[in-house]
Amino acid sequence: MSGFVHEALPMRVVFGTGSLGRVVEEVEHLAMARVLVLVTPEQRGLAEQVAGLLGDRAAGIFDQARMHVPVATVDKAAEVVDAVGADGCVAVGGGSTIGLGKALALRHGLPVLAVPTTYAGSEMTPIWGLTEDGRKQTGRDRRVLPRSVVYDPELTLTLPPVVSGTSGLNAIAHAVEALYAPDGTPIIAAMAEQGVRDLAAALPVVVADPTDADARARALQGAWLCGACLGATTMGLHHKLCHVLGGMLDLPHAETHAIVLPHVAAYNLTAAPEADAVLRRALDTSDVPGALSELGARVGAPDALVALGVDHADLARVADEVLAAPYSNPRPPTRAELGAILEAAWRGPR
Ligand SMILES: NC(=O)c1ccc[n+]([C@@H]2O[C@H](COP(=O)([O-])OP(=O)(O)OC[C@H]3O[C@@H](n4cnc5c(N)ncnc54)[C@H](O)[C@@H]3O)[C@@H](O)[C@H]2O)c1
Ligand SMILES: O=C(O)CCC(=O)CC(=O)O
16 A cells, blocks of 8 residues: 555544534633624524523624625625624524634634534635635635534424435535545545445435434534545545536535536546445445435435526636646546537536
């Protein structure tokens, strides 16, 4: 075996059913005195529950978190941080809410306690994303890595089936790309294999029965592992394509990942046999792209960009932007190959 360098990120995790009740302990552990609770408008009720648990330590609630973290939203939240004198944030929700917490950490240096309620995996990464003027910019900064994560599977019982399925496929995409990343290690490969196995087993169950507590816990554990893979490695063509599609065309993030993943996997895995072997084991298949596509269908994910309203004429602009600043990839695509991937993802299997 050739040598490698593995650098683990610092991370404190509280995992288990009912662990939301330990959020006060975590805030105390992080020495936060006045926290702003971040949430989307749809999850306002949950933020009120958290603020109730925090009592005097809750400085307020900001309930305008939005997909892709628009800079205008960060500006508004930053005003609230200043107005209430917050010294930390509790981000309760999916990747959009945790992304807002990260943006505030980047701007104000505020520590973030994350309470994830989807499977996107953002809580495990030092990656921030911001969108302005139709462009999504991402970067890495250790200051945005949440200081503590409270995983409570009970909070995911309300997650609608399609968000469960697509956010889980988003997490699987992190593991797939970590497996052929230039900075992947055998440790990451082991985490990716188990993360994909957990999510692939649990997602169809939670979609069929959203109240299945064991499947919810397994899916959340898979999301943790896959998110950690994203946090530790450099992503490739799949993430680049999804960032450009999401930023330029304002597409729903997780659905875009679910649609694009089988197509990029089919293209890349021919040049990444070790990653392919790991994924074959994790998915118990000899056809990884086919199994990813089938998993998408089983969890009710959309399977074509046209179904998200993408105009065919926009594909060329997307390809240009992807090639203008490509991510590292096991098989660097030509313009024609990228066009073919986008065309297939746009049309879908039908
Ligand atoms: N920086 C990173 O490492 C990273 C990783 C993955 C995703 N992301 C980002 O995360 C965002 C997508 O996150 P997402 O897929 O988690 O979706 P999301 O956070 O946008 O949530 C989707 C919807 O589901 C609702 N929701 C969330 N949890 C719920 C629950 N338990 N019950 C009921 N409703 C619930 C939300 O209110 C929202 O309306 C994108 O902006 C993406 O760029 C970032
Ligand atoms: O989109 C972001 O916020 C950056 C995170 C990332 O690369 C993960 C993803 O695209 O799912």
